Amino acid sequence: MSFLVRCILKESRRIQTITVHQQRNIKNWLAPTLKELYRRKEEYEYLHGPIPTPKRSAFIEWNFGSEIYAFGKRLGENFDDVLLRQAFTNSDYVRKIVEDQEKWGLETSDLTKNNSNEELSKEGRELISQYVFGFLRHALKKLPEEGVKCIHDKLLADEMLSHISRSLGTKDIILTTEHEPDDKTYATVFCAIVGALSRSSNAERTGGFIRDFVLTQLAENSISDFYIPNKAWETLASLIPGVDARLANQEGQGTIMAAYRVAIFDSKKNFLGEGFGETVKVAREMAAVDVLNKVFEIDESCSPLPLGPTDCPKIEEIGLKMNNPNPSINEVVPNVVRL
Amino acid sequence: MQNAKIHKNHFYVSAPLKNGIGRYVCQLQRVTLKFCKTRGDSKGIRDFIESYLVDYAKSNPGVVVYLKPRRHRPAMLTMEFLNGERHELSCCQFDGFTVGQFLNLYTKCSGRQESRLINVQYTNHPSIQGPWTPWTNRNPEMAVADLIHDKKWREMYNKAPSATEMVLEMFKQQQISNQIQIEEKQAE
Numbered sequence: 001m002s003f004l005v006r007c008i009l010k011e012s013r014r015i016q017t018i019t020v021h022q023q024r025n026i027k028n029w030l031a032p033t034l035k036e037l038y039r040r041k042e043e044y045e046y047l048h049g050p051i052p053t054p055k056r057s058a059f060i061e062w063n064f065g066s067e068i069y070a071f072g073k074r075l076g077e078n079f080d081d082v083l084l085r086q087a088f089t090n091s092d093y094v095r096k097i098v099e100d101q102e103k104w105g106l107e108t109s110d111l112t113k114n115n116s117n118e119e120l121s122k123e124g125r126e127l128i129s130q131y132v133f134g135f136l137r138h139a140l141k142k143l144p145e146e147g148v149k150c151i152h153d154k155l156l157a158d159e160m161l162s163h164i165s166r167s168l169g170t171k172d173i174i175l176t177t178e179h180e181p182d183d184k185t186y187a188t189v190f191c192a193i194v195g196a197l198s199r200s201s202n203a204e205r206t207g208g209f210i211r212d213f214v215l216t217q218l219a220e221n222s223i224s225d226f227y228i229p230n231k232a233w234e235t236l237a238s239l240i241p242g243v244d245a246r247l248a249n250q251e252g253q254g255t256i257m258a259a260y261r262v263a264i265f266d267s268k269k270n271f272l273g274e275g276f277g278e279t280v281k282v283a284r285e286m287a288a289v290d291v292l293n294k295v296f297e298i299d300e301s302c303s304p305l306p307l308g309p310t311d312c313p314k315i316e317e318i319g320l321k322m323n324n325p326n327p328s329i330n331e332v333v334p335n336v337v338r339l
Numbered sequence: 340m341q342n343a344k345i346h347k348n349h350f351y352v353s354a355p356l357k358n359g360i361g362r363y364v365c366q367l368q369r370v371t372l373k374f375c376k377t378r379g380d381s382k383g384i385r386d387f388i389e390s391y392l393v394d395y396a397k398s399n400p401g402v403v404v405y406l407k408p409r410r411h412r413p414a415m416l417t418m419e420f421l422n423g424e425r426h427e428l429s430c431c432q433f434d435g436f437t438v439g440q441f442l443n444l445y446t447k448c449s450g451r452q453e454s455r456l457i458n459v460q461y462t463n464h465p466s467i468q469g470p471w472t473p474w475t476n477r478n479p480e481m482a483v484a485d486l487i488h489d490k491k492w493r494e495m496y497n498k499a500p501s502a503t504e505m506v507l508e509m510f511k512q513q514q515i516s517n518q519i520q521i522e523e524k525q526a527e
Binding site: 056060061062063066067069070071073074075076163164167168169171211212213215216217219220221222248249251259261276300307308309 | 422
């Protein structure tokens with residue numbers, strides 16, 4: 001362009017008749033065009049629903065094989081390629097392929113039919129469940145089985161597993177007919193990945209994988225956030241004879257800022273725990289929760305879970321605890337609190 | 340900084356998926372190098388592809404690298420992260436080494452959207468001793484103390500003498516002055 005202008009200027013100097021004006025104006029067409037495009041988009045969305053975001057796998061720069069390979073390498077595991085592909089193949093996707101092939105009169109091989117991740121997922125979920133139970137029972141020896149079960153259920157909930165699955169980058173790789181995979185699909189795929197890992201490597205690596213991605217979700221949080229004993233005061237009163245709750249302090253009674261502090265003592269007037277609340281009843285309940293947390297060794301001063309690569313328990317130690325439940329709350333409390 | 344920007348996209352420092360507590364997972368999942376085969380300003384990225392790209396791909400097997408030649412279009416790096424974010428960097432007129440440096444930078448990024456850090460440190464447990472309450476560091480004796488009648492507490496919390504004490508004091512003064520008057524009378 002500038003070359004052209006220069007030529008014209010040179011010519012103009014010679015001929016002395018042409019004058020060139022270079023102008024930089026506000027483009028009057030720009031705003032109306034954008035407004036029109038916006039209006040058309042709004043109109044389309046009003047009639048046909050929102051325009052879905054394009055799927056990454058539909059782009060030209062997409063190689064499923066590379067994505068699968070990189071997925072395994074990113075997590076530092078050596079997956080069997082066929083198994084990992086199967087783990088990402090959701091059952092509705094397989095169903096659709098089979099339907100399509102029937103529609104065109106093609107024969108579907110058994111390999112395609114059995115290629116969904118359902119079986120792997122079931123296997124993986126069982127493995128995660130067992131390892132989480134084993135780890136929690138090993139790391140929190142004083143926590144009764146009710147608490148272990150509660151934390152286990154929160155870790156294996158679809159929301160938690162889908163959060164983990166999403167954060168590992170499964171979103172674009174999952175083969176499914178849904179445009180946006182839902183929580184259940186994400187969770188199924190994550191479990192299937194664990195299943196695929198257990199088939200392609202040993203139990204120790206699978207355990208490490210579950211510890212590094214599932215159990216680390218407990219880190220940075222207090223265990224007592226995941227498990228709050230139900231009806232703590234009733235439990236405590238029924239299990240420890242002579243337990244006594246006393247109003248230790250109160251402030252601002254009769255106002256909306258009222259605060260009460262209740263302390264709990266055993267029959268020999270030994271201090272067990274304390275709690276605060278906006279009413280005496282709430283404060284007593286909180287105090288009982290405090291006592292139980294101290295008994296279960298999940299209070300704020302407890303040591304962090306052994307999640308690091310050096311201090312984590314070995315797979316044999318966890319294996320011992322997998323089918324060996326902790327004692328229930330009715331057995332733990334009377335044994336620990338000395339009367 | 341504008342006021343509007345202060346309230347936009349702010350966050351506390353945190354790692355995605357507790358990254359690093361278990362094992363480290365590289366957050367960059369794929370990178371697309373878009374370049375032109377003829378344009379002069381794509382020379383740097385072409386050099387990078389020729390000399391360094393294979394080494395980069397070998398040392399980072401978890402990152403999928405795509406090359407996308409486009410005729411007469413500017414050179415771009417498109418980075419996609421595990422959290423679904425997509426960062427773009429125009430690398431017109433970069434030399435090969437600079438492209439590599441930027442790629443290294445993005446390999447180590449968390450991929451969070453560019454936003455304002457509220458504080459350089461963050462904790463879920465701001466206090467080790469627990470939150471302050473009206474009863475923190477208070478003398479346990481205070482729970483059953485009689486602040487009005489017990490002399491020990493009254494001296495500590497209420498320095499002014501009570502009405503009873505004032506009356507007693509007045510009575511004592513009266514007694515003394517009476518005594519003096521009596522003594523003066525006897526002396527006369």
